Amino acid sequence: MTEPQGAAPLIRLRGISRVYGHGDAEVRALDGIDLDVETGEFVAIMGPSGSGKSTAMNVIGCLDAPTAGTYHFSGVEVAGLSRDQRALLRRHYLGFIFQGYNLLPRTSALHNVELPLIYKGLPRATRHALASQALARVGLAERAHHDPSELSGGQQQRVAIARALAGNPQVILADEPTGNLDTHLSAEIMEVLGDLNRNDGLTIVMVTHEADMAAYAKRLIWMVDGRIESDRPTDRAA
């Protein structure tokens, strides 16, 4: 795999389709999507269920390979990569936040945050330092040795954000990050993400079905039936 280069947009999708099944049972989850995301953007993807927003997220996150189309990540074609090559891409350039937090149970917050660093092959001391730093960034420095079960939902999601941050990714992909949280905690999480985007210049792509949360983003993409129906800046863009 060649190193991604700077000049091109960070993410460039052209004619991306994702088709499940064959013949009559064929489902076109994505139907020829074109999308560019520049470094430093905060993009929210919305749409009714079944509109293909999660599939789009999976393709952008290299968890899934598109059926057709091209996907350039930092100028490098990644649509045709093998499973293991996509794993390497995720390891080094992408960070994930999920709706259900997806932390390892009975494993301390610190160790959860260290997890991607283990796969990066970093030595123990470096891992500890980076993981502690990431936890401090989301305001959980003093909770480092708590298990997920000892943390509130909001805290667990912040640990998940720290885990996504720890690997120093180029993009954070958030799939319904506030779906399991009440309004107050949701706002808290969105503040953290907004802050990371503003102050650390981190690129964020987020799927949500809540307009309130999408409002934290600078750009809103609306999807229907596997296509992008609208793509416009939000009020925050200014």
Next chain:
Amino acid sequence: MLWETVRLAVQAIFRNGLRSFLTVLGIVIGVGAVIAMVTVGQGSTEQVTSDVEKLGSNMLMVLPGQDAMEGGALGSPPPMFSTRMNDLLEEQMPIIDVSAPMSTTRGRVIFGNENRRTDVIGTDNRYFTAARWELARGRLFDATELKSGKAVCVIGESVRKQLFGSSDPIGEEVRIKTLSCEIIGLTRSKGASTFGSDQDDFIIMPLRTFQGRIAGNTDVNLMIVAVRQGVDTDRAKAEIEAAMRDLRRIGAGEEDDFTVMDMKQLATMLSGITDILTGLLSAVAAVSLLVGGIGIMNIMLVSVTERTREIGIRLAIGAQARQVLLQFLVEAIILSLFGGLIGIAVGLGFGLLGAHLLAIPFRPDPGIILLAFGFSAAIGMIFGYFPARRAARLNPIDALRHE
């Protein structure tokens, strides 16, 4: 990375401590059985060897008839030996150090309220030399006693213990059948032989006394021959066979009516029994190990299903398929190794117990222990591969959605 994988595997195993233990029970039993058997087997082989050493590797037994070990041939009983034949053999053959004529039977020895069934042996002082018996107390027979067949005897330690307890047996009179016999000596204990037979369980009297008062004949039914140091046993055996044929006037083409047996033969025969037993139990152990392996495969499959979401997380944050495969494979191997280690400990424990009960030396075999260790790892690898591959092949998207 590998160290992390090992640490992770150990954590996962101890997170479900009881389940892990029950999973490896098959391995524990299999490995334990093999280790225990081999340990006891080796101990008894060594015991047989040292017993033979004690008896004297230069010792031969001459018995009447063929196939003595099979309990005698059919038809008429074979002709017995005589004292004269024994003495002629000893005189004629320079390779013979000493040859003792013996006549034996089983009988009850009585003293006061105590009695014991034991080997009653008639022989002379040459027997003590040939069979390497030493006296703990008292004396051997004197010339008059041997010649006139006096009622005197030497007893073994087991007989002394039962009949006399803590009191001094020398000078006491014991009764065998109608014979009242004075104890003049006590042999030094040799302890139990390999297969638990008590070597100290006998009463010895002059051959004449035995023939006249116990057997009622002049037969000699066994000769114990000690060959001179440095003489090859096989050569001695052949020469004695030739001399015996001559003494017994057996013509060419006729079969021997006696058997010359050396102690090596006896040892080989006894070790053979141990080998068969070890083989049988090893087969049982192999089945147990197979079952143990299937148990590990089963629990690893359960573990993969339970941890589908964890696998999804790991894949999403950048684990490659082979890293997930390695994680589960290492876990299966370590699980199996734990079983192996416990099995080795249990096996050595039972081996020690067995050695103690059978009064044989405790001889753990480092080779077998290493082999058991390696074999456990191999079982983990073989039976852990399929579940691990299943984990590695999971689709990260589906795995993350798994409830």
